[in-house]
Amino acid sequence: MNDYYEILGVDRDADQAEIKKAYRKKARQLHPDYAGPESEEAFKELSVAYETLSDPEKRRMYDLGGPDALRGGGAQGAGFGFGDFFDAMFGGGFSAGFGSSAPPSRTQRGKDQRVALEITLEEAAFGGVKEITIPSYVLCHACSGSMCEPGTEPATCANCRGSGVVVQVQNTLLGRMQTQAPCPACQGYGTTIPSPCHECSGTGRVRTTRTLSVEIPAGAASDVQLRQTGQGEVGPGGGPAGDLYIVIREKKHPVFDRHGDDLHTWITIPMTTAALGTDFQLDTLDGPTAVTIRPGTQPHEEIVLDGLGVGRLQRPGRGDLHVHIEVEVPTKLDARSRELLEQLAEIRGEEHVQPHHREQGFFERLRETFTGQ
Ligand SMILES: [Zn+2]
Ligand SMILES: [Zn+2]
Structure with missing residues (x-):
């Protein structure tokens, strides 16, 4: 047999209000109508605990000798009905008459x-x-x-004696009609x-x-x-x-675009740097970070810096930082630069435009079929 105080989840010196509050809370969780038939035993146990501790005389006996003291006295199972349950749940008044209930509280939960x-x-x-x-x-x-x-x-409202409602009697053709309305003196709260x-x-x-x-x-x-x-x-x-x-x-960042946990940034390098390669310091969220441009870097190439992106939400690790490379070709050349580039082109045999060499395509084959060439 579990301890009644433990079943209700209250201290041994809890007062009646605390016991009632604890019972209401647990009864809501355990009542078979809400929690299903498997909670029936637990609910019965809770009911017995409440029945005992809510009665000062039974509680005193329980405190003296535990549940056995009550069993010996034959107090166990002394009619604990639904009236008690609803009284505890809804603050009394339920068993006094269907439809009547305690006035609403002025205290309400705040808005989200x-x-x-x-x-x-x-x-x-x-x-x-x-x-x-x-x-x-x-x-x-x-x-x-x-x-x-x-x-x-x-103070208890004098107009409705704390009930929060007033009964109005009207004489109609059908006889006297009684209607209930919220008390105008206390707005139905029962107190002023x-x-x-x-x-x-x-x-x-x-x-x-x-x-x-x-x-x-x-x-x-x-x-x-x-x-x-x-x-x-x-x-x-x-x-x-x-x-x-x-x-x-x-907020949008001036340099980094975020896609999920990954970051993207764009850099522009001169064509000479693309050809020759270089090392430089890139400002990342983690501070200046060494980046190597390999010799022969092509336009639109991408360097991925692992783990320099955004932290993953509720998971360990971080995304990556993608550095996209644009290659800049000079648009204006002075005489000396032009001379050097012409020399370079000559050395490399790059004076002529090279067409792309491709496999013979669909349209070429089609033309041959029709012209017989
Ligand atoms: Zn105040
Ligand atoms: Zn009133």
Whole structure:
């Protein structure tokens, strides 16, 4: 037999409110109507634990001798019905009459918030921490979300005696008609706030800007959403905050184009460098990096620098940096350059245009067929 306190997940000195809250939470998870028949045993166990601990007398006996003390006293299985279950789930009133329920709470969960965050390519490549400042609702510090001026408390609404509803009786041709409507004095909440907090005008939260640090994962890209649980707006009545979604916008880089995790960049080299080759330093995201242009490099050739691209999102490793090479041919030649190039051409026998030599193509064969040549 498991410990009842463990079954409910509460401390041994938990008060009745805590026990009830813990039971509601667990009952939602374990109730066979929601969780399926396999949870039936666990739900029964939970019910027994709650039945015992929610009754001060039974709890005292349990504390003295554990569940055996109760069994000996014959208290086990003493009718724990669905009325108890619904009372615990929905805050009482359910078994008092179908259709009636506790008034709604003024405290509600806050809205989720969505903000855009612009990052640089460097931040996308390596990840990092960035501060953002956003307009938001935060908990009112003066009243800690109670909505009441410090030292005061909400009062039970006198108009509806805390039920949140008023019954209106109308005489019609068909007889007396009863209708229920939200109480106008308390807007259906069942309580009034006699002295609203001066700081938040009785709303439990204040509008302000807040700054928070956001961890940007390496590999982040435009439209990636970072969810920050509980960092959205604090709800009305100081309710729990919603979530914050940070939508990444990546700034265009002047030199590097990003395709997935790979980067592409273009360099132009003179035709002499293409022919002779050279070593030079290329500025990459990792700083100056040695690059070798081999002698005889052709236009549109590409050099791939492994692992100098963008970090992979939620995976180890990085993409590559592709260096695309353009070869520049001089458009204006001075007399000396022209002379040297003419000499070079002569040495290499390059004075004439060489046609491409190809296999005989389809059109040539077709022509021969028709002309008989
Ligand atoms: Zn306040
Ligand atoms: Zn009322």
